[in-house]
Amino acid sequence: MTATTSPTTDEKPRRDAPPEGYDPRPRVTDGIEPAVVGTRCTACAHPTLEDVERCPVCGGPTRPTTFARTGTVFSGTVLRIPVGDRQPPISLAYIDLDDGPRVLGHGQDPERVLRPHERVTLVGETDEGDPAFAADGESR
Amino acid sequence: MSTVVRGVGTSAFGKQSHRGAPALLRDAVTEALDDAGTPTTGIDAVFAGTVFDGPGTIQRCLQTLGIVGVPVVTVENACASGTTAFHEAVEAVRLGRYENVLAVGVETMTHTFSSSIVPEDTDREGRSGMAMPSIYGMAAARYAAEFGTTPEQLAAVAVKNFGNGVHNPRAARRRGVSVEEVLASRMIADPLTVLQCCGMSDAAAAAVVGPARNAPDDVTVRATALRSGGLWDHRSTKVWGWDVVHDTAAAAFETAGVGASDVDVFEVHDAFTIGEVVTTEALGLAPLGEGGRLAAAGVTTLSGRSPVNPSGGLLSRGHPLGATGLAQVAEIVWQLRGLTGARQVDGARLGVVETMGGGAAGIDGNGCVVAVLEGAA
Structure with a gap:
């Protein structure tokens, strides 16, 4: 697994791409400082991963935004069974972004459990197109 | 009527x-x-x-x-x-x-x-490989970090439920296990081992x-309640599923006019050992963070104060999703009629069924049902 931004050319089909191409996962911006894209309510400031027109908390209007790259692990695990076409190990964690929502991310190192309260930084996407995080102090 | x-x-x-x-x-x-x-x-x-x-x-x-x-x-x-x-x-x-x-x-x-459930690929987390063992593994890791819940406490749930299931002729996995065997079994989603995960059936x-x-x-239905989960996001301090079980149970208990301490026997959703720990807390059998002590201390055993999963639960019986909830209802009905032999909770008169299901990212569970059933006096 590498944690690079999505290439704009020379793209290869995702291994587990659904037939219609709908991808519900959060989008991650390209560049050396990637960020998760979402929306924020202009009334109550609630952040949402989905591209919603109305805030699910207060019903207020939203605007597109990007969220902080840094966050804190709510919890994490390493899954050691295949999931569809994905092969183990798979490091998964809920990350509370510093100014944003809780996002499901993949650990850059698939063998490493991201522990509750660890500080992490978004480093891009996995080869499969998932948000990828590295723990502070972990080589990137 | x-x-x-x-x-x-x-x-x-x-x-x-x-x-x-x-x-x-x-x-x-x-x-x-x-x-x-x-x-x-x-x-x-x-x-x-x-x-x-x-x-x-x-x-x-x-x-x-x-x-x-x-x-x-x-x-x-x-x-x-x-x-x-x-x-x-x-x-x-x-x-x-x-x-x-x-x-x-x-x-x-x-x-x-062919093996485990493949998550829904139109769900943002399912598409990212979020299988059910991983969400429960994360709950267990959070409980270890926040409350000191130990692997041995989690394993005690499996030991209890597999032990009960030995006496259930309809269960898929009927053999007793030890704490050591549970912890030494194959890791599925840290810290949950395979004997802490329900089987396919x-x-x-x-x-x-x-x-x-x-x-x-x-058997009288004193109450049933059904809810979907609330938003589960960066504001949520409890693990996934805790609040929806708590809120659904509170609604059912209020309708029935009883509390958790009045209940003689429970069948709850133990798809994974940590699931029973979280659920029993949310039902009111232990304060937040202390559910890990229940099975290990004998509170939820057949002869304990609040017996949980006398059937062997999902861990022993298996978890064919659509059938599970009604199998839980059947077990409570048999318990309240005194028909369950070696797994009978003596004198059981009031029973509770709880089932919680998930898979949709962003909410605290797709749905939870709690039912309160009462046998004849």
Whole structure:
């Protein structure tokens, strides 16, 4: 697994791409400082991963935004069974972004459990197109 | 007029994809109808639960019993599909729509999946590889970090439930296990090992519900409650599922006019050991963070203060999603009638069923059902 931004050319089909191409996962911006894209309510400031027109908390209007790259692990695990076409190990964690929502991310190192309260930084996407995080102090 | 469970039935649980849904469902429904003393022609309506079995499955099955020409409503509510069907059947009777309602659930897991459940790829987390063991593994890791819940405490849940399941002839996995064996088994999602995860199985389960009729074996439905989870996001301090179970149970207990301490026996959703820990807390059997102590201290054993999962639970019985909730209802009905032999909770009069299902990212569970049942005095 590498944690690079999505290439704009020379793209290869995702291994587990659904037939219609709908991808519900959060989008991650390209560049050396990637960020998760979402929306924020202009009334109550609630952040949402989905591209919603109305805030699910207060019903207020939203605007597109990007969220902080840094966050804190709510919890994490390493899954050691295949999931569809994905092969183990798979490091998964809920990350509370510093100014944003809780996002499901993949650990850059698939063998490493991201522990509750660890500080992490978004480093891009996995080869499969998932948000990828590295723990502070972990080589990137 | 109160609503009662008149009869219950289940198929055997296990890997039996060669039998198919119609045969499994016939086993469950025939037993439930015989138990209720209701002929197939006496059923007014059917509420059914299944998650992965295909379109038309329930009608395809019911026609083989001659149950045709009646309203059939199939619901999907993840692991709570069977209990959602039960809840809707109870509500239909309570509101006076029907008098003999069949609630049934079926799932042929080993026909649908070659190994574990493949998560939904139109879900943002399912598409990212979020299988059910990983969300429960994260709950267990959070409990270890926040509350010091130990691997041995988690394993104690498996030891208890597998031990109970030895006495359940319908359970898929009937063998006792030790704490050491549980912890040494293959890791699935840190820190959960394979003996802390329910197995894949195929089965059906059913109940016949109607108005009270003064029959001594009928079991009174004191309350049922159904809720979907609230938003679960960066504001949520509790692990996934805690709040929806708590809120659903609070609603059911309020309607029934009882509390968790009044309940003699529980069947709860232990798809993973940590699931029972979280659920028993949310039901009110222990303060937040202290659910890990219950099984290890004997509180939830058959002879404990609050016995949980005398059937062996999902860990021993197996977890065919649509069938699970109605199998839980069946176990509580048998417990309240005193019919469960070596796994009987002595003198059980008030029982609770809890099922919680998930899979949709961003909420605290797709749905939860809590039912409070009471046997004859």
